[in-house]
Amino acid sequence: xxxxAHSFYRPVSVLTLRQRIDDAARGQGRAxxxxxxxxxxxDADIRAMTAVIGRDEAIAAAGAARGPLAGLPVAVKDIFDTxxxxxxxxxxxxxxxxxxxxxxxxxxxxxxxxVIVGKATTSEFAYMAPTVTRNPCDLARTPGGSSAGSxxxxxxxxxxxxxxxxxGGSTIRPASFCGIAGYKPTLGMLPxxxxxxxxxxxxxxxxxxxxxxxxxxxxxxxxxxxxxVASASTPDKPVFGIPVDYPWTAPSDHAIAALDTAIRAIEKxxxxxxxxxxxxxxxxxxxxxxxxxxxxxxxxxxYEYDHHRDALSALLxxxxxxxxSIDVDAYSKAFVLMERTRHQQAALFEGVTALLTPSAxxxxxxxxxxxxxxxxxxxxxxxxxxCVNVPGLxxxxxxxxxxxxxxxxxxDARCLGAAAxxxxxxxxxxxxxx
Amino acid sequence: xxxxAHSFYRPVSVLTLRQRIDDAARGQGRAxxxxxxxxxxxDADIRAMTAVIGRDEAIAAAGAARGPLAGLPVAVKDIFDTxxxxxxxxxxxxxxxxxxxxxxxxxxxxxxxxVIVGKATTSEFAYMAPTVTRNPCDLARTPGGSSAGSxxxxxxxxxxxxxxxxxGGSTIRPASFCGIAGYKPTLGMLPxxxxxxxxxxxxxxxxxxxxxxxxxxxxxxxxxxxxxVASASTPDKPVFGIPVDYPWTAPSDHAIAALDTAIRAIEKxxxxxxxxxxxxxxxxxxxxxxxxxxxxxxxxxxYEYDHHRDALSALLxxxxxxxxSIDVDAYSKAFVLMERTRHQQAALFEGVTALLTPSAxxxxxxxxxxxxxxxxxxxxxxxxxxCVNVPGLxxxxxxxxxxxxxxxxxxDARCLGAAAxxxxxxxxxxxxxx
Numbered sequence: 068x069x070x071x072a073h074s075f076y077r078p079v080s081v082l083t084l085r086q087r088i089d090d091a092a093r094g095q096g097r098a099x100x101x102x103x104x105x106x107x108x109x110d111a112d113i114r115a116m117t118a119v120i121g122r123d124e125a126i127a128a129a130g131a132a133r134g135p136l137a138g139l140p141v142a143v144k145d146i147f148d149t150x151x152x153x154x155x156x157x158x159x160x161x162x163x164x165x166x167x168x169x170x171x172x173x174x175x176x177x178x179x180x181x182v183i184v185g186k187a188t189t190s191e192f193a194y195m196a197p198t199v200t201r202n203p204c205d206l207a208r209t210p211g212g213s214s215a216g217s218x219x220x221x222x223x224x225x226x227x228x229x230x231x232x233x234x235g236g237s238t239i240r241p242a243s244f245c246g247i248a249g250y251k252p253t254l255g256m257l258p259x260x261x262x263x264x265x266x267x268x269x270x271x272x273x274x275x276x277x278x279x280x281x282x283x284x285x286x287x288x289x290x291x292x293x294x295x296v297a298s299a300s301t302p303d304k305p306v307f308g309i310p311v312d313y314p315w316t317a318p319s320d321h322a323i324a325a326l327d328t329a330i331r332a333i334e335k336x337x338x339x340x341x342x343x344x345x346x347x348x349x350x351x352x353x354x355x356x357x358x359x360x361x362x363x364x365x366x367x368x369x370y371e372y373d374h375h376r377d378a379l380s381a382l383l384x385x386x387x388x389x390x391x392s393i394d395v396d397a398y399s400k401a402f403v404l405m406e407r408t409r410h411q412q413a414a415l416f417e418g419v420t421a422l423l424t425p426s427a428x429x430x431x432x433x434x435x436x437x438x439x440x441x442x443x444x445x446x447x448x449x450x451x452x453x454c455v456n457v458p459g460l461x462x463x464x465x466x467x468x469x470x471x472x473x474x475x476x477x478x479d480a481r482c483l484g485a486a487a488x489x490x491x492x493x494x495x496x497x498x499x500x501x
Numbered sequence: 502x503x504x505x506a507h508s509f510y511r512p513v514s515v516l517t518l519r520q521r522i523d524d525a526a527r528g529q530g531r532a533x534x535x536x537x538x539x540x541x542x543x544d545a546d547i548r549a550m551t552a553v554i555g556r557d558e559a560i561a562a563a564g565a566a567r568g569p570l571a572g573l574p575v576a577v578k579d580i581f582d583t584x585x586x587x588x589x590x591x592x593x594x595x596x597x598x599x600x601x602x603x604x605x606x607x608x609x610x611x612x613x614x615x616v617i618v619g620k621a622t623t624s625e626f627a628y629m630a631p632t633v634t635r636n637p638c639d640l641a642r643t644p645g646g647s648s649a650g651s652x653x654x655x656x657x658x659x660x661x662x663x664x665x666x667x668x669g670g671s672t673i674r675p676a677s678f679c680g681i682a683g684y685k686p687t688l689g690m691l692p693x694x695x696x697x698x699x700x701x702x703x704x705x706x707x708x709x710x711x712x713x714x715x716x717x718x719x720x721x722x723x724x725x726x727x728x729x730v731a732s733a734s735t736p737d738k739p740v741f742g743i744p745v746d747y748p749w750t751a752p753s754d755h756a757i758a759a760l761d762t763a764i765r766a767i768e769k770x771x772x773x774x775x776x777x778x779x780x781x782x783x784x785x786x787x788x789x790x791x792x793x794x795x796x797x798x799x800x801x802x803x804y805e806y807d808h809h810r811d812a813l814s815a816l817l818x819x820x821x822x823x824x825x826s827i828d829v830d831a832y833s834k835a836f837v838l839m840e841r842t843r844h845q846q847a848a849l850f851e852g853v854t855a856l857l858t859p860s861a862x863x864x865x866x867x868x869x870x871x872x873x874x875x876x877x878x879x880x881x882x883x884x885x886x887x888c889v890n891v892p893g894l895x896x897x898x899x900x901x902x903x904x905x906x907x908x909x910x911x912x913d914a915r916c917l918g919a920a921a922x923x924x925x926x927x928x929x930x931x932x933x934x935x
Contacts, residue, residue, distance in 0.1 A: 150804065160601075167598050171698075174803030260698035260801040264605075267694060291829040367694040369608030370584065395725040399911075477833075 076109070076203035078247050078277035081139060081227040082284060093138035096129030098227075099182040102140035105225045106185070112206065113223045114199045115216040117145045118152040119185035134180030135288040141176055142220040142229040145186040146193045146213075148261040149173055156263045157189040157198065157213075160375045170261025172230055172272050172289065179288045184226060187216025190438060192368060193232055193265050196380040197435050204246050205466050208431040211241030212438030214273060218245040221275045228285050231273040233448055234265050234360065236427070236441025238273025239471055242456035244431035244439060246467030248490070250274045250282040250483065251444075253476045254451030256290055266363040268405070269356070269448050279455055279490045283483040294480050296487040305420035305485040307333060307472075308343035313424070314350035316442045321462035322425035328460055328496075329423065329470045329489055336492035341419065348408050352446040355401035359449070361390035362398040405449055409476075412450050416475040421485040426469035430462040443471065453479040455486035459493040510543070510637035512681050512711035515573060515661040515718060527572035530563030532661075533616040536574035539659045540619070546640065547657045548633045549650040551579045552586040553619035568614030569722040575610055576654040576663040579620040580627045580647075582695040583607055590697045591623040591632065591647075594809045604695025606664055606706050606723065613722045618660060621650025624872060626802060627666055627699050630814040631869050638680050639900050642865040645675030646872030648707060652679040655709045662719050665707040667882055668699050668794065670861070670875025672707025673905055676890035678865035678873060680901030682924070684708045684716040684917065685878075687910045688885030690724055700797040702839070703790070703882050713889055713924045717917040728914050730921040739854035739919040741767060741906075742777035747858070748784035750876045755896035756859035762894055762930075763857065763904045763923055770926035775853065782842055786880040789835035793883070795824035796832040839883055843910075846884050850909040855919040860903035864896040877905060887913040889920035893927040 088098050103125060110116050120128075129138040148154050148166035155161040169177070176183060188198040190213035200215040202208040203223035210219040214231025218241035221229050231238045233251045242249025250273065257272035264270060274289075276282040280296045287294040309330065318326075330340050365372075365387060371379065372387050379387070415422065428440045447454050453476070456469040472489060474482025522532050537559060544550050554562075563572040582588050582600035589595040603611070610617060622632040624647030636644040637657035644653040648665025652675035655663050665672045667685045676683025684707065691706035698704060708723075710716040714730045721728040743764065752760075764774050799806075799821060805813065806821050813821070849856065862874045881888050887910070890903040906923060908916025 150808075164601050167595060168804040171800045171803060174800065174807060177807070178803070255701070258698075258701060258797070258800050260701060261804075264692075264694035267689070267692060363692070366605045366608065366692050369605060369612065370602040370695075373608060373611070374584075 076223045078221050079224050079227045080277040081281040084227050085139065088138065094130050096126040096138065096182070098138050099125040099129050099140045099184055102184045102226050109223050109225065113201050113203055113219050115187050115220040115223065115225060116142065117155065117186045117188055117216065120152070120183070125182055125184060128182045132180035132182060134178060136176070137180030139181050140184040140226045141181045142185055142187040142217055142226045143173060143183055144189050144214050144217045144231045146189045146232055146263050147173055147230065149183065149186060152186050154186065157191040158378065160371055160378045168261065171258035173261065175289045176230070187220050187229055189213050190215065191380050191383055192263060193234060193237055194383050194386065195438055196382045197438055202245055202431050205431070208433055208466060209244065209435055209438055211244035211431060213237040214241050215438065217275050218242055218247060218249070221247050221277065228274065228276040228281060231275055232262060233271045233273045233444065234269045235356070235448060236444025238275070239444045239454050239456045240427050240439055240441055242275060242458070243426035243469030244467065246458045248276050248279045248282040248458055249456035250286060251448070251454045252286055252290070253453045253479055256479065264367045266360045267367070268359050268363060271448065279457060279483060279487045282455065283487065286479065286483070292479070294483055296484050304337045304339065305488050306418070307338065307340045307421060307423040307485070308415070308419035309340045309423055311342045311344050314345055314347070315353045315446070318425040318443070319429035321429050321468050322427065325460040325462065325468040326423070326425055326470055329493060332492040332496035333489060335496055336488065338488060338492065340423070343415065343419065343422065348404070348411070349446060351404060352408065352449050353442070355404045356445040356449045358393055358397050358401040359405060361386070362393045365390040365393070409450055412452065413475060421482050422473040423489070424471050424473065426456045426471040430464055430466035430468055447473055451476050453482045455482060457486050457489045457493070459490060459497065510657045512655050513658050513661045514711045515715040518661050519573065522572065528564050530560040530572065530616070532572050533559040533563050533574045533618055536618045536660050543657050543659065547635050547637055547653050549621050549653040549657065549659060550576065551589065551620045551622055551650065554586070554617070559616055559618060562616045566614035566616060568612060570610065571614030573615050574618040574660045575615040576619055576621040576651055576660045577607060577617055578623050578648050578651045578665045580623045580666055580697050581607055581664065583617065583620060586620050588620065591625040592812065594805055594812045602695065605692035607695065609723045610664070621654050621663055623647050624649065625814050625817055626697060627668060627671055628817050628820065629872055630816050631872055636679055636865050642867055642900060643678065643869055643872055645678035645865060647671040648675050648709070649872065651709050652676055652681060652683070655681050655711065662708065662710040662715060665709055666696060667705045667707045667878065668703045669790070669882060670878030672709070673878045673888050673890045674861045674873055674875055676709055676892070677860035677903030678901060680892045682710050682713045682716040682892055683890035684720055685888045686720055686724070687887045687913055690913065698801045700794045701801070702793050702797060705882065713891060713917060713921045716889065717921065720913065720917065726913070728917055730918050738771045738773065739922050740852070741772065741774045741855060741857040741919070742849070742853035743774045743857055745776045745778050748779055748781070749787045749880070752859040752877070753863035755863050755902050756861065759894040759896065759902040760857065760859055760904055763927060766926040766930035767923060769930055770922065772922060772926065774857070777849065777853065777856065782838070782845070783880060785838060786842065786883050787876070789838045790879040790883045792827055792831050792835040793839060795820070796827045799824040799827070843884055846886065847909060855916050856907040857923070858905050858907065860890045860905040864898055864900035864902055881907055885910050887916045889916060891920050891923045891927070893924060893931065
C-alpha cells in the first residue's frame with residue numbers, strides 16, 4: 068500500500084478523544100471499535116500488534132468501564148502478563164503462553180476504565196533484538212525498541228496510548244524515533260509485578276501517548292498522583308540545565324540541531340537555559356548499568372538460557388554468555404556506585420527545573436537490523452529519574468528527533484510540566500516559522 | 502501415629518550430609534531418594550509438601566548435578582514458580598497451575614546442583630492465612646507462616662534445606678517456631694523474579710537449614726558471596742547490641758528468658774553485649790510497613806481480588822479491602838520514612854557486631870488458627886537488614902524459642918558469623934549445664 072507516512076499515520080490525543088466521545092458513545096465502545104478498525108486498516112503494514120481482542124469483548128469492556136480512562140483503548144507491550152491474551156515476551160519459547168493472571172499495571176489500566184484492545188510487539192524479553200514492527204513515520208526505519216509495538220501503535224493512530232517498559236532506553240528511544248511522547252516515571256512509581264523480569268534494579272513501566280499532556284494525564288490515572296498538566300504553558304517559567312558535553316558519548320549533528328531548536332523555542336516562550344557540567348561519575352554509569360543488567364539478566368533469564376538456549380536470538384544468547392562471566396565483586400562495585408549516585412544526583416537539579424538533552428543519538432536508523440542505541444537513556448534509568456521524550460522536531464532526513472526532559476526522582480509533576488512547556492514552545496515556534 | 506516429636510523429628514545438617522555422601526552415592530541420588538522416603542514416612546502427619554518429584558526424576562537430576570549443592574535435596578516454597586511442578590501460591594485460584602518457567606532462585610538452586618524434591622506449603626499468597634502444615638516440634642502447634650512447609654520440612658528432616666520468603670516475618674518466625682536456622686539475606690541479594698509478588702518493596706528470599714553454618718553455606722552457594730562460616734566459633738569475639746526495650750511491642754517472658762540465656766552463653770564464650778536504645782522512628786516502622794505492604798498488595802493482588810475475590814480467604818480479603826483505602830499520600834509518607842531510615846540504620850550498628858533480639862513474641866501458638874505475630878521481624882524487613890534465627894533454646898512449655906541476630910545491610914557475612922557464634926555458645930552452654 069502506498070501512503071504518505073507523514074500525513075497518513077498520526078497519533079490520536081487521549082485528551083481530545085476523551086472530550087470527543089460522550090458517555091453514550093463510550094458505553095457503546097466507539098473508541099475501542101475505532102481502534103480495532105484502525106488495526107484492520109494499518110497493522111498489516113505497521114505490524115505493531117501481537118494479539119487483539121474481538122469486537123464483542125471490546126463493547127462489553129467499554130460498557131462496564133468506569134474511571135478516568137473509561138472506554139479509552141490501550142495497547143500493552145507483550146512483556147506484561149495478560150490473562151485474556153497470549154503473552155509471548157517476544158520469544159518463541161513462550162509460544163501459546165496464556166498467563167493465569169494480569170500484570171499489576173494491567174489491573175491499574177482496567178481499574179481506571181481503559182479497554183485493553185491488544186498486545187504490542189516487544190523485542191525478545193525486552194532486550195535489543197529487532198521486532199517485525201515498522202516505524203509509522205517512515206516505514207523503512209526501525210521504530211526502535213524494545214517497546215517497538217507500543218510506540219508504533221500510538222504513532223500510527225491505532226491507540227491513543229500504550230504501555231511499554233524501560234530497562235535501558237526502551238521507552239524514550241522508540242518515542243523519539245516515532246515522534247510521540249514517552250514518559251518513564253520515577254523508578255518504582257508504577258508496579259512491575261507481572262512483567263517478565265530482565266533486571267530487577269532497572270525494569271520500569273513506561274507510557275506512550277500523542278502528547279506530553281496526554282502522557283501526564285495517563286500517569287495520573289494509573290498512579291493516583293497529581294501529575295496532570297493543567298495547561299500547555301506552565302505558569303512558572305522553567306529553567307533547563309543543558310549539559311556542556313556528554314562524557315560517555317557524543318550525539319549526532321541532527322540531535323544537537325534539534326536540541327538547539329528546542330532551546331531557541333524555550334527562550335522565545337519565556338523559559339531559560341543554563342549550562343551544567345556532569346561530574347565524572349556520570350560517565351561511569353554506562354558501564355555500571357551494563358554490569359548490573361548483565362549480572363541480573365543471567366539470573367532472571369536463567370531458565371530460558373539453561374533449558375531453551377537454541378530458541379534465543381544470537382544477540383541475546385551472546386549477551387547472556389558474556390553476562391555469565393560477571394562476578395559478584397564486579398556487580399557489588401557497580402551496585403555501590405549506583406546507590407551512591409542515586410543520592411548524589413540531587414545536585415544535578417540545583418537551580419534548574421529539569422535537564423534537557425537529546426533523547427537518542429540521532430534519527431531512527433534506516434532499516435530493521437538494529438533498534439538503535441540507548442546511550443542517552445541508560446544512565447537515567449540507573450538513576451531512577453523521571454524522563455520525558457518531547458516530540459515535535461525532525462532531523463534533516465525528515466525523521467523525528469526528540470528531546471529529553473529529565474527530572475529529579477519523585478519530582479515527576481515538575482518534570483512533566485517542564486516537558487509540556489517545551490512541547491508547547493516548539494509547536495508555537497514552528498507555527499511562527501516562515 | 503504416636504511419636505515423641507522431640508526425638509523423632511530432627512533436622513538434617515547440609516554440611517554433615519554433604520560429607521556423608523561420596524560422589525558415587527551422590528550420582529545415584531541417594532540423598533534425594535532418602536528425602537523422598539522421609540516424605541513417605543512423615544508427611545502424612547506433617548503435611549509440609551504440596552508436590553513431590555518421582556524417584557526416576559530424582560535419580561536423573563542427582564546424576565546430572567554439579568556444584569556446591571550437588572545431589573542435595575531441597576524443598577521450595579510454593580510461592581516460587583517451577584516449570585516442572587504445580588505451583589499454587591497457596592490459593593485455590595491457582596489450582597492446577599503449571600508455570601512456563603522456573604523462578605530465578607530455582608535456577609540458582611539447579612545451577613548449584615541441588616535436587617528440587619518438591620514444593621512446600623505457603624500461606625495463601627504468603628500472607629497470614631494458616632496452612633495445613635503441623636509443627637514437627639509439637640504437632641499441636643502451628644509451624645508459623647507464611648513459609649510453613651519450608652520450615653516444617655527442614656525441622657522434620659525431610660530436606661536438609663529449603664527456600665522460603667519474607668515480606669513481614671515469614672522466614673524468621675517459622676524458623677523460630679520450628680527450632681531451626683532461618684536466614685533472611687539483605688534485601689535484593691537473592692532474586693525474587695518468578696516469586697508471586699506481594700510487596701515489591703519488601704519481598705525477600707529466605708533460607709532454612711538445620712544450623713546457622715548450614716544456612717550460611719547455602720547463602721554462599723546461591724549468591725556467590727563469601728558467606729560461609731569457617732568454624733562454629735569466630736576468631737573475633739563479637740559484641741552484641743541488646744535493645745533496652747522494644748518501643749513497638751513487648752516480647753513474652755519466654756522470649757525474654759531465651760534472650761537472657763543466649764546472653765549468658767555469649768558472655769561465657771568470650772563475646773560481650775552492650776545495651777542499645779532505638780530511636781523513636783523505630784516504632785513508626787511497623788505502621789509504615791503496614792501502609793507500604795497494603796498499598797502494594799492492593800495492586801499486585803489486584804487481578805485475584807478483582808476477578809476471584811470469592812476464592813480468597815476472609816483474612817486476605819479483609820486485608821485487601823482495608824488496603825484499598827490507603828491513598829498515595831499515606832504511601833508516599835511511609836515510603837519517605839522507609840528511604841530515610843534505611844540510611845539512618847547504620848547508626849544502630851556503630852560499636853557492635855550485630856544486634857540480638859527475640860525472633861518472635863513467644864513460642865509457637867497452640868493450635869492452627871494463627872501463624873503467630875511477625876512483630877519482631879517487620880521493621881527489619883522494611884530496613885532490608887540481614888536477619889538470622891538462631892535455634893537451640895526452648896520456652897517453659899517445651900517448644901522452641903529463637904533469638905534473632907540482625908546485621909547491617911550487605912554485611913551478611915559478619916551477621917552470619919555472629920549468629921554462628923551465638924549458636925555455638927548456646928550449644929556449649931547447654932552441654933555444660935547440669
